Amino acid sequence: MARKTKEEAQATRELLLDTAEQLFSTHGVSHTSLNDIARAASLTRGAVYWHFDNKADLLKALWERVALPLQQGLEAVDREQASNPRARIVQKACWMADHIGADAHMLAIMNILMLRCEFTAETEGARAHFREVREECLAGMTDEFRTAIAQQQLPLTLDAERSALGLFGLVDGLCFHWLIDRERFCIQACTRAAVEAYLSGLECTR
Amino acid sequence: MARKTKEEAQATRELLLDTAEQLFSTHGVSHTSLNDIARAASLTRGAVYWHFDNKADLLKALWERVALPLQQGLEAVDREQASNPRARIVQKACWMADHIGADAHMLAIMNILMLRCEFTAETEGARAHFREVREECLAGMTDEFRTAIAQQQLPLTLDAERSALGLFGLVDGLCFHWLIDRERFCIQACTRAAVEAYLSGLECTR
DNA sequence: ACTTACATACATGCACGGATGTATGTATAT
DNA sequence: ATATACATACATCCGTGCATGTATGTAAGT
Numbered sequence: 327m328a329r330k331t332k333e334e335a336q337a338t339r340e341l342l343l344d345t346a347e348q349l350f351s352t353h354g355v356s357h358t359s360l361n362d363i364a365r366a367a368s369l370t371r372g373a374v375y376w377h378f379d380n381k382a383d384l385l386k387a388l389w390e391r392v393a394l395p396l397q398q399g400l401e402a403v404d405r406e407q408a409s410n411p412r413a414r415i416v417q418k419a420c421w422m423a424d425h426i427g428a429d430a431h432m433l434a435i436m437n438i439l440m441l442r443c444e445f446t447a448e449t450e451g452a453r454a455h456f457r458e459v460r461e462e463c464l465a466g467m468t469d470e471f472r473t474a475i476a477q478q479q480l481p482l483t484l485d486a487e488r489s490a491l492g493l494f495g496l497v498d499g500l501c502f503h504w505l506i507d508r509e510r511f512c513i514q515a516c517t518r519a520a521v522e523a524y525l526s527g528l529e530c531t532r
Numbered sequence: 533m534a535r536k537t538k539e540e541a542q543a544t545r546e547l548l549l550d551t552a553e554q555l556f557s558t559h560g561v562s563h564t565s566l567n568d569i570a571r572a573a574s575l576t577r578g579a580v581y582w583h584f585d586n587k588a589d590l591l592k593a594l595w596e597r598v599a600l601p602l603q604q605g606l607e608a609v610d611r612e613q614a615s616n617p618r619a620r621i622v623q624k625a626c627w628m629a630d631h632i633g634a635d636a637h638m639l640a641i642m643n644i645l646m647l648r649c650e651f652t653a654e655t656e657g658a659r660a661h662f663r664e665v666r667e668e669c670l671a672g673m674t675d676e677f678r679t680a681i682a683q684q685q686l687p688l689t690l691d692a693e694r695s696a697l698g699l700f701g702l703v704d705g706l707c708f709h710w711l712i713d714r715e716r717f718c719i720q721a722c723t724r725a726a727v728e729a730y731l732s733g734l735e736c737t738r
Numbered sequence: 739a740c741t742t743a744c745a746t747a748c749a750t751g752c753a754c755g756g757a758t759g760t761a762t763g764t765a766t767a768t
Numbered sequence: 769a770t771a772t773a774c775a776t777a778c779a780t781c782c783g784t785g786c787a788t789g790t791a792t793g794t795a796a797g798t
Binding site (some may be wrong): 536537538565566567577581586587 | 756757758759760766767768
């Protein structure tokens, strides 16, 4: 075979990403060989190794494809609710659920990272980026809680970090369950309701 | 080598379970070979294949080792708080966090099932049992919410199933985060606080 | 306009290790 | 004597990484 144009090469790269995403998502990362991916995309392992260093690099590329839109969504919330920290907390928490329910790539990646991927040295790379975003996000959320407490939207006695941790747990936990059984409930509505309840509960803490 | 007594055989079986638990927990299920397990236990694959059919069967046995104490704990709550549904909800939710923080086997298994194991056809068996218990537990929790609503401990307008789902998400999500970074927070205290906040929030729902 | 030279975009093949499953050996408890 | 509790040995398959082949796009020189 022979060289393609840059556009065609980019297209095969995307094809490989899409194929890998689907196979990882259904069969698990370590149970999917690079050969499986290549053949499912009607290519060979040569193509895979041309575009990516190895399986871990492929996984990392999959995550990077959805990381940007995710962060942009969070930043959009910052702009829209610039003056209301409590609203920002709710919106950001719900944004994750909304996005995962709406964007197929995001859904697939979350499915892979939460259920179809072993948390091990081999998958570091994608994991590292994932965790980085998470840490940043948690730190930001803790700050939001501090601001909300300072503005008296939440009681002064509240532990900001612990509250943020609880919120994160709530959102990720619901996400986790939804990924396991998507038919059971609507992730957007359930997350919104649960987050509201949790925040209301924090408000009436003595 | 030669035949051992039944007690000795049982001991090697436990040894295999313990070493498998540790290796799975640190390196991931699919990145741990049966040979790794055997050698770490100063045995051979022959011993592994004598006691277990294959890797999936081993994983299943690991889960079964902790499933009974887990359920017994939940039943104990039923006896202790026979007359107070709201207290049962809180206690059961916290029982998971308490147990995972106190019992090393439970910690290891949860770590394996949530982070070190791909959710795939190969790991069905353990997964199936895990899910079964979870389903049962969720159904029970939904009933608890119904009872609490009927007894006016929670508002009549509340959706029992959705509330139970939220609680489950909260508990599992906190568990998930704690497994990722155990140094960051105390799972017992954080779970208790978050569960209390969530329930308080549900109470003041209109 | 046409060749040249090179980089690109893959395909193909091989060497290697490693994992599984099973068949068989063997020594001992009962 | 026989079933048990393993160890050993063997056959098979699979996945990875790399080295190499190959045909084309592309830019530059003339």
